[in-house]
Amino acid sequence: MKKQIPIYFVLISGIVMLIQYFVPSEESEWLFTYANDWVIVVGIFALALGIWSLLRTEFKKLKNPKEAFYAGTLLFGYFIMVFTGLKREWLEAGHLHMDLFNNILIPIQATIFALLAFYVASAAYRAFRARTALATILLLTAFIIMLRLIPLGPISEVNQTAVGWILAVPNMAAKRAITIGVGLGAIATCIKIILGIERTYMGHD
Amino acid sequence: MTTAEILWNTLAAILTLCVFSFLIKDNPLYKFTERLVAGVAAGYWTMLIYHTNFTDKVILTMQNRQLAYIIPILLGLAMWTRFSKNYSWISRYPIAFYIGISTGVSIPVYMYTSVFKQISATMVPFDLTYAGINNIIVVIAVLCALFYFFFSKEHTGTFGVISKIGIYTLMIGFGAGFGMTVMGRVALLVQRVIFLKDYFIALKNYFVA
CATH class of the missing domain: 1.20.5 (Single alpha-helices involved in coiled-coils or other helix-helix interfaces)
Incomplete structure (x- = not known):
């Protein structure tokens, strides 16, 4: 009840949302829209919980003379923004x-x-102390990139060409490899969560 | 500048100098500014989310009797059991719901944006022009960098050479990223210094006029 049902919750909702992506129909679109809205609603209450937790901590700090001034500053900043934004139109420019x-x-x-x-x-x-070949490559690349915005006279054009090539070729390749790696890692983590292998989000008793 | 603009800019300039005072060492002025910005940011987001998401998805849905929204509202309220020692386990239900939906939606999105899109952008037709040769370099570098991330096999022999090329590629990427970050931060610094310069000029003109 305390741990098993939430795991089934994750399993069922995760698989349903995964399947709906591959089933192009009105029903799956309806499900996607509602599920996203529901997640936003749950998120709003979670955010309120975070704000409540922040205020509770700061109000406690008010009792401590060493921390009272800084806690008071935070609370002042918070409440002044809340009171000045109570009406929707007050969130527009000029207020x-x-x-x-x-x-x-x-x-x-x-x-x-x-x-x-x-x-x-x-x-x-x-x-950036160039102790190894790898550190030297990092240093040189960063140096060439940083020189991009500085007028270097006759070598400016050469530097611009070098920067353009670095950004478009090796930098692009590195970023793509990292993005693919991150993507595959994220998918693996999602599958582990759905299957109940990864349960750290549930916290401890 | 009007008197109101001068006053607002004075506040912004004082706070800017308070933050810069951290360069000497951590001090009460910086701590004050740090706490003020935390409070103001929390207050700003609270009201923004209240007037957009909360009003639209909680208050209006209940006023329009969209009963389907009762379920997430109850789940959201269940989050608040976290403060109770005996009933904090109930808060796992909304967390499980949130995580389940988010992970289910994320898998195809990651697969499309981070894997398929990246691969299709890399594997473009080859030719022997300048751009074509660059494309070949990109494909080889991406493959070598991906080999570097493969830790199930020892990086020795041919595999070691390939992964070595991969780490060199990654280092160039990190160097470029670092250079861009530094330039971005310096641009922000220049912007703040220009703001202070303009403010002091405006202040002088205000009092002289």
């Missing part, structure tokens, strides 16, 4: 909700990603 989105969320996220430029450069300095 406070979108002003907060454009002037808090966008600049901070962009700056955090920009910050990574420094750390990527520092990591590269340590990782």
Whole structure:
């Protein structure tokens, strides 16, 4: 009851959804549409659970003087966005909700990603010491690619050609091989889940 | 710039500088910004999902008496038993439903997009033009890289040579990916610096005018 029925749930729903793909009919389209909608509805409640869990943790932290300020900041940010977005039309441009989105969320996220430029450069300095042939190839490729946007005078055209070839040929081949590998791995994992071999999603008692 | 625009840009500039302060070391200003963005992002997505998915697929379906939606709503509510020690096992039912549907739908999608499409894009007709030779190189490199991922056989002899070519191909791919990532991050950095420069110029003009 606690473990067996959910496994049968996965087996039946997984096989039904797999079969419906190969049966082009109105019924299978209906099933696909409803199943997708149902998954979205379950996902919405799961998301609400996540938000509830976040708020519960932060409210608990409010009692700790060391963490209270940061927990309060998070809760302030959360509730101000909730209250300014209570009506659907408030989510459009020109309302406070979108002003907060454009002037808090966008600049901070962009700056955090920009910050990574420094750390990527520092990591590269340590990782790119050309000790082996493989590391040298990685270093050279990255170097040629990074020079792409820099005006190099007479060798600019040569560099552009080299970058174009690297991106279109060996890089493309590597990305395709990885994509095929990831795809086959994902299919194998899906089959393992449907057959009940992989059960980690059920957690522990 | 209007006064409102100056005020909003001041907020954005202060927060940008707070994030950059992490370059010196972890500090309260960065921690404050980090928590603020987490709260604002959670609040933004909460309201967006409430006004789109929740309203359309839960409230409106119930108002229109689409009774088929009662099942996922009950399953969704069952997720909340996770907080109970005695009844948390009930939350496995909606998770199982979610996982079952998602995996069933994913298998043909992965097979089509990640396998068939990639193979058909690789296996194009060969000829002895520049593009044709490049296509031959792509096919050989893809096969060698795939051989490298095959771990059921020891990488020695001919197989070892093939997998060696595969790892060189992969390294070129990783190098290209790394280079592109660095350039992307640097472009973002330049954009933030230009924003700060424009802001300070606008601020000066505002007070001078």
